[in-house]
Amino acid sequence: MKKRRAYVENLSIKSKIIMFFSITTILVFGSLLVYINFNVKPRNEDNIKFLISQNVETKASEVSMWIEKRVVEYRTLSTTPAVRSMDVREITPIIESVTNSHKNNEETMETFSFIGKNGFCWINSKATENLIKYEDYMLVYSEDKEFIIGQPVLNDNNREVILFYYPIEGYTGKKESLICSAVPLVRLKEIVNTAQLYGSKTWIMNRQGDIITTDLDYFYDNYVDEEMLKTIDFESIVSSDMISLDSLKGDSTLFVSPVTSYPDWVLCTLTTDSAINHSINEMLIGYLFLFGALILLIIFIGAYVTKSVLNPIKILQSCMSRVEAGQLDAYYNTSTAKDEIYYLGVSYNKMLDEITQLIDKIYEEQSERRMAELRILQEQIKPHFLYNTLDNIKWMAKKQGANDVAKTITDLSNFFRVFLNNGNEKITLKQEFRHTRSYLDIQKTRCGEKLDYVMDIEKEIEEVSIIKILIQPIVENSIYHGIKTKESKGNIFVKAYSEGGYIKITVEDDGIGMDDECLNKLRESLLKAVDSGHYGMKNILQRLKYAYGDNACLNIESKLGIGTKVTILIPRQGEEECIER
Template sequence: MNKRRFFRFKSIHTSIAVAFSCLIIGTTLILSYNTYRQSSDSVTENSVQYTNELINQVGTTIETYIDNMKSISSLLYNNGQIRQYLTMADPQSDVGLSLVNAIESSLHVIVQSRNDISAILFIGSNGAVISDREQGALKSYPELIAQDWYTKAKNDAIYISSSEVEHVYRNEYPWVISMSQQFRGNDRLDKTGVLLIDLNYTIINDLCSHIRLGKRGYVFIVNSEGDLVYHPQQQIIHTNLKSEPIEAILASEDGQLSLKENQHEKILSIRTTNFGWKIVGVTYPEELVANKKKMQLSTVLWGSICLIIALGISIVLSFTLSRPIKKLEANMKQVEQGNFDIRADITQADEIGKLARTFNVMIIKIKDLMKQIVHEEALLRTSEIKALQSQINPHFLYNTLESIIWMAETNKMREVVKMTMALSKMLRYSIGKGEQEVSVSMEMEHLANYLTVQSMRYTNKFKYEIEVEPELRGCRILRIVLQPLVENAIYHGIRRMEEQGHIRIQGRLVEGVIQITVSDNGLGMDKAKLQGLLGPSVDQGLGVWNVHHRIQLFYGTAYGLSFESEPEEGTTVTLRIPCSELEVKDA
């Protein structure tokens, strides 16, 4: 339940703004990330493609050099003078020396015309040695045939070495790449010698060293045996301070190979030549995007600008959507406080406008219904008050008339006149002129007439006194509200007493409220009986309940009757109504 309430807000404006903000932030982050990733991947892909093109060009160039060396080897392989010299039994004969001069002159021309060829050398099985230089510069025959290029060509028919220091000429140690090939006789079975062609290593070095693949990227070459042909940090490689994944490269096909180096990713672009060498371009993805930080900053900047603009639009939009709802809410609060004259001034044609128009119609209907209810309640209250006023105990009238008859029969004419006069005034007051309220003085006069009649009926049964403050006599009070209280005191408090009773009526003004108390020293009552006084009980009659009900109908529930009583000690009834002046006409 708490999770569900976490995203609930008290304001619809906040809810809409938060919903739009979350949607916009999520969309902006996704778009910014995808834009950056696509840009980064595009630059990486372009850079890898550029690296592939470079190593393809390097491979093609090197293949061209090797093919040229093979062409020279094929040309010399088919040279008749060389074959004749290499098969001579005595290479030092005059004919042999003449052939050597002609052959060396041809080799010298070839080497001088090409900057990629460092040297050309023939070693015959008969001890003959031919080169593009004077023979005095060469090492001895036994030293020459002991070298790798000679022995591997004798075994494999053709051999291309890695980069190495050449030891063919005395006191010269150039870096070359050697290609050696076995020469055979006319029967294709006899081995007549080995041809050596040295490729100038500077050509490979210049070709590869000028290639730039970022700040850390480079190109290196490895042969099919795993030996490095070229590496820009070859000396560091030989000292084992740096290494390359040679085995992985040899096992990999042409394409890309992604590896980790010191927690940094590097991409190896591999291309295999037609003679087995692998040309490898090394690039670092974090350097491929040279302006990576700039791209990140640009992405964050534009993403933030778009986010701020979108959030601003969402806030304005949420405010626009929620403003009529808040306005309608304010109107509802006015209605809640009782203002039914308010109208929702919303003219939109959408659902909110329809709701506002429905609200206005509802308020009009509620106001009409309230007016109708108030009118009906006023009529009902008037009819109830009039009905309650007419609820005078008929037994009192019967008993009073019987008392008058008894006194007349006993010739008590003065008492008859007095009782009849008091009764007539009571009846005249009860009928009245249709008014609901009278002055306190008139109500007290009516009460005095009633007590006169009752004191004559119950001779020496009780005595009474009326004490009312003068400022109360002009105040308003409902007609016939005190008589039922005095009647209740007589019939339920004093009538069954053996000794004489006492009734006291007092009236005073307390903070704008009229308080009239009716006290007796009668039998009193317990709490259970006291709590039932304000209900229409049979024992207590309808008088007290009628008075209390009439007061609350007319003045409100804050006013009415209250009781205090103890058994054998008497009862006190307090009547409370608001004080208001009334101009009373003489009856």
Template sequence: MKMRMKILVLCLSSTLLALILQTVLFKYKSSSLIYNQTRNENLHLLDNMQNEIYTYIKAIEKNLIQVYTDKDFLHDMASNQNESELSKKYDRMAYQIVTEEFQTGDRVDALYVYNIEHRLISTYRRAVTPKYNYPKDIYNKDYPCNAEMVKKYVSSEQNNMLISSYYNKYRKKNIIRFVIRFYDTRNIQRKIGYIVCDVDSIVLNKIIDKYKSQQGMYIWLQPRGDRVTVFDGSVDEENQEYYQNKVMTIKKGKTSSEKEESIGNHVLFCVGQNKYNLDAYSLMQNDMLKENQRGLTQSLLIIALIMIIAITLIFIVASSGITKHLVQLMKTIEMIKSGDTQKRVTYLKDDEIGRLGREFNEMLDEIRDLISEEYETKLMLKNAEYKALQAQINPHFLYNTLDTMSSIASVQDCEIVSSLCQSLSNLFRYSLDMKHPYTTLAKEIIYLKNYIFVMNVRMGGEVQYKFDIDETALNEKVPRISIQPLVENALQHGIKNKTGDKVIELIARIRGEQLQIIVKDNGLGMDATKLNQQLEENKLELVEEGNSIGLLNINARMKMIYGEDCGLQIKSEIGKGTSVILTIHRAKVDEVKDV
């Protein structure tokens, strides 16, 4: 039998055998395969839905924290003025927040501003009609609206924005509630008030409907420890009891880490949020997951027939061109073996057989030792490339692992571990972002606060931190990670051996065309003459030797970026403390050198 026919028989036999095996295995595996594919698709849709919901919630939070731009309001709230005076002065505060920070499409129904004693300062209601009515004060007992969750949140140490809801008896629907606390800017540990923002649930209903893959699905959103926020669809009588028990279990704060749970002929999927306490649940029938099984079986038979016909036709056309040149190559080899060593392959076109001919001709003309040496060299190079690839480290694995640890710790009620993991994740994520060498002072302070939280956990909170930041300086551009090393230096060298109260203060001021950042401690102090001289001389060899690497390194970076008139200066008095002053020019990122 000729080689051409052997190849054809081999291809057809292999194809038939593979199809027969696939058909047999399909009988036992198709159900599980289709189930897993549909399951993964539904989980993926829920993940995408949660990502879009996260974007929406993040935008709401961003709008609410704009309250920090009103310095007079924060000052008055922090000064413990009488609530009647505050209410009279800031009566339109809630209205201004809604009209200036939110769009019509955000569907804000009501907004309330309270002091920390739960006294109403300002309120906004979109409408007050028999059909569209909202409580004037959420603590009004004549209009119950789940206000106990707000009080519980305000008194807690929970860092994230609260997401809750209540049933509006006039609208006959759920209203979504977002709550954030705001703090005294001079003492970030002191809570001075909070904002309650009630939003129409239609916004989240539209997002849910966008990702609803089956008509028979029932999807609901529910924070752990609270009532159902939003739902879409209906639960049949068979699963009503299970659904009610599940909702009550979640309301009690008891949740499972499993993403999937089987209940009779139904399956429950659960996907949580990475940051906010709002989990998504989807209840659907098993039949929906397996409805494509019959269609897949029919498709398999059709594909098998098409494959057999296609392989036969393709082989007949392609093999005629392949075997022809292979036969010619074999004849040439036989002639060379017979003694005609000058004979060479003549078919040298740009295809696999032509390349084979060229390689064959080169093999006859080259020295075997040279070929062997070249082969070994290439092998060593490939091995080196492989080892180099092995040595690479993906930093995302590190902070994704910390995010996972944070989520697990939060579920297990280990809030300090959860917060510590989240802070460490934020630190790594920020410090490993090499694409953006510059940032704003506001983001640099956020990074610093994550570092402070980690250090407070390590040091038992024995250090008090104060912030005196000029609001107009928050959007100034600064090199990344230029403040945290100054605070770390104060911890390690300024107050480490001090007894009694330990205080570190961060001050930021705009001085004309310059931005001045001061890190001040009440530590033991020192004679700063020699260190100031080193900072002035800016000898790079001292930076490379590792002496005072933090201060000298930052000083060198600032001078390289902004010029010799910028950098660090130390003011210290023995027994009273030390101030490290960083001075840089106010400039846009594209106006400075990328160092």
């Protein structure tokens, strides 16, 4: 026993998996074959016959409802005073009303009439049959039945119809006249045809053996010999039943069910035993899908056997996934057994240390480079010299009477004061709005009446510090991408307010907007840092993430022909999470 166990343990992982998979597969297939042979096959034939019997009974009920629907209508008509008295003035509108009602329900009533006992009748304009010439016409008066349904006939329109005769009792209580109609067999055949399961043939016949809903010659030539059918005692059928029959296609089973609303009719379905056996074979193939369920058992056994081997790999994979998510402290535990995965883990930990050091170094270099570039920029511009020069130009313009030029220079001076801000990264929200207003005034001077704007800031957040130059690039985008190409006047609305622990800044324009495709491409380029040409928006998003982390959000909404709205969310407290809006 110990030798066998040692032999299994010394096998490679691949050999172990193949061995256990083979053993489990043999067990699965063996169990499946035993189950099918001793349990499934004997029960399927009875189940199929029961299913067909239930289906025949259901379709017999549908046929019964189809008859009852017309009988209720005729029963109601027969009790109306106009019909009982055979009032000529009122019967004609009733006939047309019934005909139109069936037409509106997409059921053609080709012939509908009231026939007196003396042969005098009122008939609709669509009449295609002479209802009096059939023998069932007189049977209604002689037999004690609420109504009689005649045999199908082919009318002058070459349409197969079935004849309804419903007696009308006069005020003396005797049958004085008839409601007669010819209803197309189309709907009745639709009901019958949907009952044909497993290659069966379904039809309606009366107790005397007359077939109602199928072509007689074709039926007798292909399904059941007429003499064979006459040997069946249909008069004795009172409920759903199965009858063994030798049909033209071999040993068969005849499923029968009476039509309750018209006891003279029986719904029949003929199914060959070979068709049932074929269906059983098809069902057995379906049972093979059980193999899929048993395969899960195989997988479970294989997983259990290989758990001790695969667990270290999964742990290492989990560490790598955490690193992908940004957790650079996800080290692999090297206190486990010193197998192949252990050495992979050691190498992984060393790699993680090197990555962390490299990131810190790159971040430090970028920070120093950024500060150096900012200092160079400040040195190049020489802020005080710029302010004084702009101020001199402004007063020179005023002396010359160029007040518009002087105002534009003032706006430009204010613009640069906030932009430079002595090298400080943050300014108050009030200063940011002042900077944006200066920019808008400059653009308004340039664009004239084509541009207008509204700015609104909540009083209590005016002195809140934020990183500078957030709003102006968005406004610039609104002008150049939304309003510039618009033929009519454009408006920009800038708003800032506090909401749920966040500073919410919105820049909205009524420019040309974007369709969904362009909007999705813009959002994707911002999220994936794809070069899309929207440098200002990309710069804002990066600066927001640097300053506030993932708690800061930038969202863009746009509708083609309506305009664009950009929303910035800045957390007022670092511990709060960003809420999608």
